[in-house]
Amino acid sequence: MKTITDIAALEALYDAAVPTSLKKVVPGLTPLYRQWIEAARFVVISTVGPEGTDASPRGDDGPVVRIVDDRTLMMPDWRGNNRIDSLRNIVRDGRVSLMFMVPGADNVVRINGTAVLTDDPDVTSTFEQRGKHPRSVIVVTTGEVYFQCAKAIMRAGLWTRDDAEGLPKAGDFITDVDPAFDGKTYDAEYPVKAPERMW
Numbered sequence: 001m002k003t004i005t006d007i008a009a010l011e012a013l014y015d016a017a018v019p020t021s022l023k024k025v026v027p028g029l030t031p032l033y034r035q036w037i038e039a040a041r042f043v044v045i046s047t048v049g050p051e052g053t054d055a056s057p058r059g060d061d062g063p064v065v066r067i068v069d070d071r072t073l074m075m076p077d078w079r080g081n082n083r084i085d086s087l088r089n090i091v092r093d094g095r096v097s098l099m100f101m102v103p104g105a106d107n108v109v110r111i112n113g114t115a116v117l118t119d120d121p122d123v124t125s126t127f128e129q130r131g132k133h134p135r136s137v138i139v140v141t142t143g144e145v146y147f148q149c150a151k152a153i154m155r156a157g158l159w160t161r162d163d164a165e166g167l168p169k170a171g172d173f174i175t176d177v178d179p180a181f182d183g184k185t186y187d188a189e190y191p192v193k194a195p196e197r198m199w
Contacts, residue, residue, distance in 0.1 A: 025146045028070035033145050036109050037073075038063050040100040045075070045138070047096055047115075049089035056086045061129065061198075064100070071142050073098075073111070076127040076134035078199050087136065090115045096140060099148075104159050106150030113143040129199035 004010050029037065043064045046055040058064055058075060065073040077087065090096065094114040101108055118124075119136045127134050153159070168176075170190065171183025 021149075025144050027144065028142050029067060029145060030070075033109060033147075034067055034070075036102070036105075036147075037065065037067065037100055040064055040102050040109070042101050042103075043075070044099045044101075045086055045096060046099075047086045047089035047093070049085075049092050054085040054089055065098075065140075066127075068139075073140040073142070074123070074127075075138040075140065076124075076129075077117075077136045077138060078129070078134055079132075079197050087117060087138075090117055090138065096138075098140065106153045106159075108148040108153070109145070110148055111140065111142050111145050113141050115140045132199040134199075 004013075026033070041062065041064050042057065042059045044055055044057050046053065048054075058078075060076070060078070065075045067073055094116060096113060096115040098111040098113075099108050100110075116139050117136045118139055123137050123139075124133050124135070127137065169183070169187040171181070171186035173183075174181045174186065175183035
């Protein structure tokens with residue numbers, strides 16, 4: 001397989017960037033980006049660390065981040081599987097990227113910037129869901145804010161299709177690597193158990 005090994009060869013394959021794709025980038029949140037992000041309940045956060053990259057989906061019952069000002073966002077780290085891959089990366093290398101999605105909206109809003117973690121009670125106590133507080137909060141400083149055009153979501157039919165029928169479930173994936181695991185029971189009980197561990 002032939003691989004592309006330098007930027008000149010890569011750029012020779014493509015036309016010049018569409019001018020609006022460059023002009024649309026802003027350093028912070030404009031009123032329109034603020035409105036869009038406040039409507040988003042789902043985001044993918046990407047980080048980088050010594051072991052490589054990590055991308056993690058995050059969701060909330062309401063805005064997935066809190067806008068502090070035009071350059072600062074806060075994201076509570078709610079309960080998960082405790083792998084804390086993204087958090088480890090942020091502590092060691094603060095570079096982050098965020099991709100906000102809103103069901104039914106074909107555009108994606110992207111932020112590239114840096115992040116730090118805080119466990120300051122004055123911060124964590126301001127986030128509450130069902131009487132619970134996050135152990136830490138990701139504080140993001142924006143560097144670039146822009147929207148991604150709708151082509152990818154349109155091509156995928158992301159909000160107009162349901163292709164889940166017949167796909168493996170979480171229990172199937174675990175049983176595949178640990179045959180002693182009771183994946184069927186795990187999958188059957190998950191819809192009841194998960195809400196107790198959301199926050």
